[in-house]
Structure formats: C-alpha cells, structure tokens
Amino acid sequence: MFDLIVTGFSIVFAPATFLFIVGGTIIGVIFGAMPGVSASMAVALALPFAYAMKPIVAIAFLVSVYCASITGGGITAILFKIPGTPSSAPTTFDGYPMAQRGEAGKALGYSLIASAFGGLVAAFAMALISPQLAAVALKFGPSELFAVSFLGLSVLSCLDSDNIVKTLISGCIGLLLACIGMDPMLGIARFTFGSSTLLGGIEMIPVMIGLFAVTEVLKQTNKQKKIDVEKDSTTKDGDTSAKLPSFKELWDTKWTMIRASILGTVVGILPGAGATIASFLSYAIEKKVSKHPELLGTGIPDGIVASEAANNGATGGAMVPLLSLGIPGGNAAAIMMTALVIQGVQVGPLLIKQQPEYLASVFASMFVTNIVMVIVSMGIARVFAKILSVPYSILGPVIVILATIGAYATNNNTGDVVLMVGAGIIGYLFSKLKYNSAALVLGLVLGQMCESNFRRAYTLTNGSIIAIFSKPITFVIVAACVIMLVYPFVKPLVSKKKAA
Amino acid sequence: MDIIFSVVLIIAGIGLFAMIGADPAAAASPTELGAAFWPQIILAIMIVLSVVNIVTSLKKMKADGKTVTSDIDVAGFFKSKLFIGMIAVAILALVLPTIGFVPACILFLIGYGILLKADNIPKLAIISVLITIVIYILFQGALDIMLPRGTGFFRELALTFEKILPF
Secondary structure, three states: OHHHHHHHHHHHHHHHHHHHHHHHHHHHHHHHHHHHHHHHHHHHHHHHHHHOOHHHHHHHHHHHHHHHHHHHHHHHHHHHOOOOOOEEEEHHHHHHHEEEEEEHHHHHHHHHHHHHHHHHHHHHHHHHHHHHHHHHHOOOOOOHHHHHHHHHHHHHHHHHHHHHHHHHHHHHHHHHHOOOEEEOOOOOOOOOOOOHHHOOOHHHHHHHHHHHHHHHHHHHHHHHHHHHHHHHHHHHOOOOOOOOOHHHHHHOOOOHHHHHHHHHHHHHHHOOOHHHHHHHHHHHHHHOOOOOOHHOOOOOHHHHHHHHHHHHHHHHHHHHHHHOOOOOOOHHHHHHHHHHHHHOOOOOHHHHHHHHHHHHHHHHHHHHHHHHHHHHHHHHHHHHHHHOOOOOOHHHHHHHHHHHHHHOOOOOOHHHHHHHHHHHHHHHHHHHHHOOOOHHHHHHHHHHHHHHHHHHHHHHOOOHHHHHHHHHHHHHHHHHHHHHHHHHHHHHHHHHHHHH | OOHHHHHHHHHHHHHHHHHHHHHHOOOOOOOOOOOOHHHHHHHHHHHHHHHHHHHHHHHHEEEEEEEEOOOOOHHHHHHHHHHHHHHHHHHHHHHHHOOOOOHHHHHHHHHHHOOOOOOOOHHHHHHHHHHHHHHHHHHHHHHHOOOOOOHHHHHHHHHHHHHOOOO
C-alpha cells in the first residue's frame, strides 16, 4: 500500500504531470459548470489533449477532468438553479434557497468541501480495497440492483410530509415518463403514439433543466419586484463570494458527509448506476435519517453535502470496475478506457497486478485533484457569483438561454429544447398546485433501472417472485424500503393511539 | 384547479392503462413480465392516489366554503406577465430551428428583458448583442457545440459567423 502511494505521488508530482492535473482541474470545473456539458462530455472534450501524453499521464489528466467536472456542476446548481451536470440536480434543492437567502458563498463552500471529502474517501477506497469492492459489486445482480433503485424510490413517501399523496403522484408521473420509448427488455414501443422521436425515450437532462431553471425564471417573472428586493439584501451582505463555512459548521455535517461519501463510492461501483443516481439516492437517504427532514429542501447545508459528497464519491467508485475488471461503470469511465486502449494499454483484471502504477497514478491524481479543486473552484465560483448582482431583467433571460443550450447540447436536437420548455411550464403548474418536481425527477432517474432489473431478475428466476426477494441483500434492502414507505402513514396513527 | 388536474390524470391514466393493455406484444409470458406490466402498476397507483387526492381536496374545499372553480382566474392569467413569459420561452424553442441561435438569442434577451421591465431599452439591446457574442464564441467556438443554424438566409448568416470564429 505504502509503495502504491509513493509510486502514485512520484508520478503526479513530476512537474509536467502536475501541471496537466492542475490544467485538467481548471478545465473540468469550468466545463462542469457549463450547462449542457456533462462530466462524460468534459472528459470527451479533453480527450484530444490526452492522446499527446504518455498513457499513465493521460489517465491522471482525464481523472482530474472527470472529478473536477462533477464538482463544477454544483456551482451553477447553487447560483442559478441550473445543474451543470445531472448529478448536481439534488444540489439545487438546498443550494439555491441558500443562495436566494444571501448565503451563496456558504453554500458553495459546503459544496466544495463535501465534494473534496467525497472524492478523497472514494480515492482511498479505490486504492485500498479495489479488488474486494469489485468482488462485492459482482455480487449485485438484477434483483439487488432493483432493490437499490427501489430504496431510492422509497423516499417518495417523505419528500414532502405535508403533501404525501401529491408527492407520490409526482413520482408516478416521473416513473411513467421513464416508460416512454422502447421497452428495456423486449424493445416494444410504449406510449410513443407513432412518433419516432419518442422511441428514444424522454431525455433526463432537458426535463431537469426545464423543471428547475425555466420554472424558476417563470416564477420570478411573476413576482419580479420581490426578487429585486431580495437581490439587494444579497449584495449588501457581500456574501456572494465563495466563503468557506467555519470548522464548527462543517463538523456539524460530519455524519452526512461520511454517509454520503461511502454511499456514493458504493453506488459508483455498481454498473449502470453512476454519479446521478448516487446523489439522488444520498439525498433520499438523508431525508430518511436526518433529525430534521422537514428542513431539507428549504436551504440547509446537509442537503448540499449529501448530494455533492455522494456524486464525487461515485467518481472514485466508477474507477474501481475499470481498473480491477476492465469494465467501465459509466460513460466517462468508458471514454477513459478508450484513451488507454488507443495508446496500447491492455485494460483488464491483470492491469493492477502487472502494472500497479496505473492504479497508483489514478489514486494520486484523484487525491491531488480533490485538493487543488477546492482552490480552483473557489476562484471560478467567485467569478460566477458576481453574476448574481446583475439585474434580473438581464440575468433571467440569460439563464433561459443557458438552459436552452444545456438542453440542446444533449443530442444536438431542438426537440429537446421544446421538451425543456414543456417541463418548465409543467414545473410551474406543479409548484402552484403543490406537486413535487423533485419526486418527478427521482422517478424519471430511477424508473428504468428499477423496471429493467426487476424484469431481468424475474426472467433469471424463471418467474419466481419468491426467489427474487429471498436473496439476502435484496431481502434486507427491500424490507428497509417497505418500512420507510409505510412509516409516514403509520406514524400519525401510532401518535394518535399514544395520545388517546 | 387541483381537482381538475387530478381528474385529467385519472382520465389520462385510464386511457394509457387500456392502451398498453390492448397491445398483444406487451403481454406477459411465464418467464417475462411483459412490456405492459410495469406501466400498468404505476398507472394503477397513480389513479388510486388521484382519487384519494380528489376526495381530500373536496373535503377541504367544503370546509373552506369554496367551489371547484373558485381559485381559477382565466382572464387574469392570460393578461399576466407569467403567460407572456411562457409564450416567449415557447416561441424561443419553436423558432430556434428556423432562425438559428444568434438571432433567436438576441431577440429573446431583448424581449424578455422588456417583459422584466429593464430600465434602459437601448442599453439592454447592446448588452443582449454582447452576451450573445460571448455565449456564441464560448459554446460554438471553444466547446465545439454545434448551435442551431436555422434555414435559408439564417443558415447562410450562421455559416458566415462560423467562418469568423477564431477557433
């Protein structure tokens, strides 16, 4: 282990490599903060630079871009309610309300520290127990993956305790939207109404951008006088710079940070899961275990920490199957694998044994990136935060234009912009009628994973439901989900009985 | 409004339930749950929840002494800035493939700025053009995202802009 660390740092602290990592971090944070540039797209954009490097430097550079882009996504999520990357969508739930209260700097501080912590935990997990983690991941078959996604959905019952029924309906709408297009098992068209455009399904990114960014601009359009007053108080405080929270404030979020980092790392390892599901799942679990769940979503640090520590934890997790088994866990890992394969590196189970310097290089690069990232992001966030003092008559339309580019760039398709606008208008209707946009997004994100794994498990067990749920991991997770789902309904009855 | 939305959800839910159930290719087999299984479960839950929501809302409405339409102000909505904002955003999405990114962006920034009561219109126009240039150079140039060019004259215009780009 010690040798691995020494080898890794000797690679990344070579002057040229270190500069590449710092450059990769800057590029990653900026790309991540741009709406429409996802983490995998950021890695793809950085790929041409990597071709000119030695393979071991190239992987260190690409890892730095990947980790930093996930962090960068949180900046615009907090300041403008536009998630720069889909994995930052839950960051908007608490980050944006904090920014609106004039605590943008503090929100950014929490986001950056949590991101760095999550990334470091994942880096150490990857370096210390990569083969063991990969072995655990291989035990997760369809039934276990169904249970994990169901765990995420179980939070629907407590996302908004004042409107449980409406929140559940919102989640159902999200799950239904995820059904549109080709059925994941048989390829049968569902709810496409003969449209070839709908065959590909509903894109998650335009819906998220519409529900969060466009809805917010429409809300502010309706109450513009109020926002200008709020903005005055924000700028008077001078708190729009990326001011770090105090040590005590950070210490208060320690359990959330640890929980989210571990969860993010584990989810990152699971095939087909990734940073987006990690951050949603982490936010969902936080809502369940928090001492004050009713405050989540109103602008508290725990919400930001849960989302950002988990999505950065997933970056390290995603590298585990890539380095241990030669299996890319997500799009960004697949692009990194391509870069290595093109340079003649044999990626597979023997890579760690025969060329441990690759694992060492990735670990050290993640370690350095997660530290450099805090400094770089603070500088970049400061520039972005200045934009908050721009009058809303300019800022509002600019947010819509950036959202438009973000939706369009997903597939270079103007149809996605129409989808974004539709989602924005529905989002406004949702907020007026007290339905829950976050529940809809949760359903959309987890819907396909939940359905396809349940159906796959059913086929693998020859149609035996009992066999699916009798697997130990599945049983434990599903039992926990059922308790979580039923608890909010049972709780008032128990309290009534006690009172009587 | 809440009740009307729930009724719409129930009607749509029943329609979709029947539609997916009528597709023979989506039917279940002994070892495959079929394409209709999952959506039908979700639709059934959604319909039941919507009925619960209607009952709850009706009870609340009765207690408050309101009617189904008492919170709806159709005329006020069509006159509101919100409605104009929704139309503006929809127009932006619809004209994007025809007139391309640059003209659509400039017109939207000016139009929405006026809607949000910008103080100085000529200043707003200049700022809108400058913002469009910065966004265009950043995304089309530096990040190589192929922004919509439009058709006919607008396409020629977009191609000219692309030639000028330094990247």
